[in-house]
Amino acid sequence: MTDVTSTIRPAVGQAxxxxxxxxxxxxxxxxxxxxxxxxxxxxxxTTALGGFKTLGDLRTNPFGLPDMWQWQNYxxxxxxxxxxxxxxxxxxxxxxxxVLTLAVAGMAAFTLAHIRFFGSGYLLNYFLLGLMxxxxxxxxxxxxxIRDLGxxxxxxxxxxxxxxxxxxxxxxxxxxxxxNVPQELFDAAFVDGCSYIRFFWSVTLPLSxxxxxxxxxxxFVQSWNNYIIPLILLTSESNYPWPLGIMSYRGEYGTDxxxxxxxxxxxxxxxxxxxxxxxxxxxAGLTAGAVKG
Amino acid sequence: MAKVSxxxxxxxxxxxxxxxxxxxxxxxxxFVVLVGPSGCGKSTLLRMxxxxxxxxxxxxxxxxxxxxxxxxxxRDIAMVFQNxxxxxxxxxxxxxxxxxKLRGSxxxxxxxxxxxxxxxxxxxxxxxxxxxxxxxxxxxxxxxxRAIVRDPKVFLFxxxxxxxxxxxxxxxxxxxxxxxxxxxxxxxxxxHDQIEAMTMADKIVVMHDGIVEQVxxxxxxxxxxxxxxxxxxxxxxxxxxxxxTYRAGDRPMLELADGQLVPIRPQASVAxxxxxxxxxxxxxxxxxxxxxxxxxxxxIEPTGAxxxxxxxxxxxxxxxxxxxxxxxxxxxxIRLSLASTSAHxxxxxxxxxxx
Ligand SMILES: Nc1ncnc2c1ncn2[C@@H]1O[C@H](COP(=O)(O)OP(=O)(O)O)[C@@H](O)[C@H]1O
Ligand SMILES: [Mg+2]
Numbered sequence: 001m002t003d004v005t006s007t008i009r010p011a012v013g014q015a016x017x018x019x020x021x022x023x024x025x026x027x028x029x030x031x032x033x034x035x036x037x038x039x040x041x042x043x044x045x046t047t048a049l050g051g052f053k054t055l056g057d058l059r060t061n062p063f064g065l066p067d068m069w070q071w072q073n074y075x076x077x078x079x080x081x082x083x084x085x086x087x088x089x090x091x092x093x094x095x096x097x098x099v100l101t102l103a104v105a106g107m108a109a110f111t112l113a114h115i116r117f118f119g120s121g122y123l124l125n126y127f128l129l130g131l132m133x134x135x136x137x138x139x140x141x142x143x144x145x146i147r148d149l150g151x152x153x154x155x156x157x158x159x160x161x162x163x164x165x166x167x168x169x170x171x172x173x174x175x176x177x178x179x180n181v182p183q184e185l186f187d188a189a190f191v192d193g194c195s196y197i198r199f200f201w202s203v204t205l206p207l208s209x210x211x212x213x214x215x216x217x218x219x220f221v222q223s224w225n226n227y228i229i230p231l232i233l234l235t236s237e238s239n240y241p242w243p244l245g246i247m248s249y250r251g252e253y254g255t256d257x258x259x260x261x262x263x264x265x266x267x268x269x270x271x272x273x274x275x276x277x278x279x280x281x282x283x284a285g286l287t288a289g290a291v292k293g
Numbered sequence: 294m295a296k297v298s299x300x301x302x303x304x305x306x307x308x309x310x311x312x313x314x315x316x317x318x319x320x321x322x323x324f325v326v327l328v329g330p331s332g333c334g335k336s337t338l339l340r341m342x343x344x345x346x347x348x349x350x351x352x353x354x355x356x357x358x359x360x361x362x363x364x365x366x367x368r369d370i371a372m373v374f375q376n377x378x379x380x381x382x383x384x385x386x387x388x389x390x391x392x393x394k395l396r397g398s399x400x401x402x403x404x405x406x407x408x409x410x411x412x413x414x415x416x417x418x419x420x421x422x423x424x425x426x427x428x429x430x431x432x433x434x435x436x437x438x439r440a441i442v443r444d445p446k447v448f449l450f451x452x453x454x455x456x457x458x459x460x461x462x463x464x465x466x467x468x469x470x471x472x473x474x475x476x477x478x479x480x481x482x483x484x485h486d487q488i489e490a491m492t493m494a495d496k497i498v499v500m501h502d503g504i505v506e507q508v509x510x511x512x513x514x515x516x517x518x519x520x521x522x523x524x525x526x527x528x529x530x531x532x533x534x535x536x537x538t539y540r541a542g543d544r545p546m547l548e549l550a551d552g553q554l555v556p557i558r559p560q561a562s563v564a565x566x567x568x569x570x571x572x573x574x575x576x577x578x579x580x581x582x583x584x585x586x587x588x589x590x591x592x593i594e595p596t597g598a599x600x601x602x603x604x605x606x607x608x609x610x611x612x613x614x615x616x617x618x619x620x621x622x623x624x625x626x627i628r629l630s631l632a633s634t635s636a637h638x639x640x641x642x643x644x645x646x647x648x
Contacts, residue, residue: 192392193366
């Protein structure tokens with residue numbers, strides 16, 4: 001984590017010795033960053049501003065500032081019980097999806113990374129096979145299985161499939177990270193009297209914060225934005241997470257787009273906050289795999 | 294403290310046999326050095342003692358109890374690794390106390406043991422740091438501290454000094470040796486560096502390609518190597534080997550390929566006309582204008598106390614360490630006496646020393 005900054009610093013120091021090159025490079029870097037930032041920010045800002053407009057204003061002037069700031073759009077949503085209930089449902093589902101994904105994927109990845117047993121290769125491939133199937137293809141068997149388990153219209157009926165679908169990627173990421181824990185650390189721990197479980201708990205996990213943050217965030221965001229699984233498996237509105245909540249703004253004759261945009265802005269907010277909070281770890285987790293001694 | 298017996302141990306990786314039946318007795322409190330070139334199986338043997346590798350055949354016992362199927366943590370053995378293997382996220386104190394914590398010792402017991410070990414190794418001021426903030430030598434010392442905190446039956450070291458720079462290595466060598474003298478614990482120390490072996494060991498085990506070539510005290514191996522491998526491996530610069538034919542008589546001679554006859558020390562047991570290899574250490578070669586081997590000087594390196602000289606005789610290169618100052622230049626022709634009483638003859642095919 002701190003390594004990221006320490007590798008950048010000397011590079012900057014080096015470049016400052018040649019002023020001409022620095023300027024061109026800086027210009028280039030800023031241009032690229034600007035473009036990337038725009039791609040991310042324009043839709044976000046448009047959405048947020050759209051929420052302040054009237055429907056007519058939105059139709060004629062989709063990108064500019066609102067004619068009249070309609071604070072009421074946001075106010076109505078924020079003061080509705082419905083918004084908070086859906087946020088709570090989303091949060092409940094996402095948090096348990098993250099916790100379960102981390103627990104199950106972490107242990108599986110540790111086993112697959114460090115213990116050679118008969119069939120471990122097949123088992124890993126079996127998990128990775130899951131990456132090839134989009135959720136939509138499995139939706140009918142999934143529905144039947146969840147119904148048989150009696151989990152229809154129950155948050156756990158959404159959490160469990162989400163964990164299952166997230167396992168492939170999570171195991172892959174975590175296993176690759178765990179494999180970079182030096183073998184000698186293992187040997188030292190065994191001689192010290194560690195068991196596998198104790199090593200996992202006391203050495204692997206503390207060293208794996210970046211990958212845990214990465215996998216956790218990915219699982220959180222996927223769950224937070226998941227539409228199809230809750231759509232199929234939840235039936236009563238009191239159980240809906242927020243992506244389903246949008247539906248109620250679509251009337252028979254027209255859609256209240258300004259309310260949808262305001263609603264989306266308010267529901268995306270938590271994920272943005274979480275992302276900024278964990279940003280450092282995510283970047284380190286995606287770029288670096290090495291554990292430095 | 295304990296006695297370790299390694300009895301005809303073998304190790305297979307699949308069909309590949311890397312240890313071919315090794316037997317070594319390690320006495321109570323002894324400092325044994327396993328030495329040999331890279332890849333000869335030293336680490337594998339050490340890891341089998343530690344319980345980190347399965348023993349394919351044979352037995353290893355600690356204090357008479359066979360430990361083949363005993364888990365590492367029940368063997369009561371501590372090991373120091375080449376790359377230190379400190380837990381990066383723990384402070385020095387936590388690193389050193391980890392094994393005691395795993396055994397369920399109380400906080401105060403752990404702290405007392407860690408403080409005691411830290412005092413022995415001079416680690417007191419570093420206890421709250423993390424390994425990242427330590428120098429190589431300090432990390433090495435922490436790794437040793439982690440081992441001694443437990444007061445184990447046996448200490449194992451796997452090339453612990455090879456990541457340090459030359460000066461620090463010499464210093465740590467003394468520290469490890471000091472530590473052993475203080476704790477007088479049974480120690481098995483692996484290195485590929487024969488100087489480390491010579492300076493530190495009570496007993497050296499020379500390994501080569503998965504077998505033990507010779508076991509003995511450092512000077513015993515140095516003075517009476519069993520074969521050409523041990524003779525060439527121990528000592529720096531390495532022993533000179535000169536091929537020739539033994540000519541017995543009142544003044545025994547070595548007849549070289551070009552017909553030159555050079556006097557050597559009498560070898561009662563060697564028959565006249567045997568093809569042999571003469572092994573003579575660089576410091577045993579002396580200049581002898583009368584009837585030595587005639588050579589051409591190719592390199593002269595004065596180091597102050599002594600002078601290194603490389604001389605050639607045909608294809609053979611002879612390295613000498615001369616104690617007295619000599620005036621010589623590359624290209625000079627001189628004569629070298631090979632008649633030292635410390636020179637050995639080796640059988641050309643079995644490579645064993647002839648006595
Ligand atoms: N896990 C392994 N699988 C296969 N061969 C191995 C393995 N570990 C070591 N070896 C082989 O065993 C031999 C001895 O290795 P090692 O004990 O590490 O040598 P040393 O420590 O003396 O340098 C080497 O030839 C090495 O290639
Ligand atoms: Mg080795």
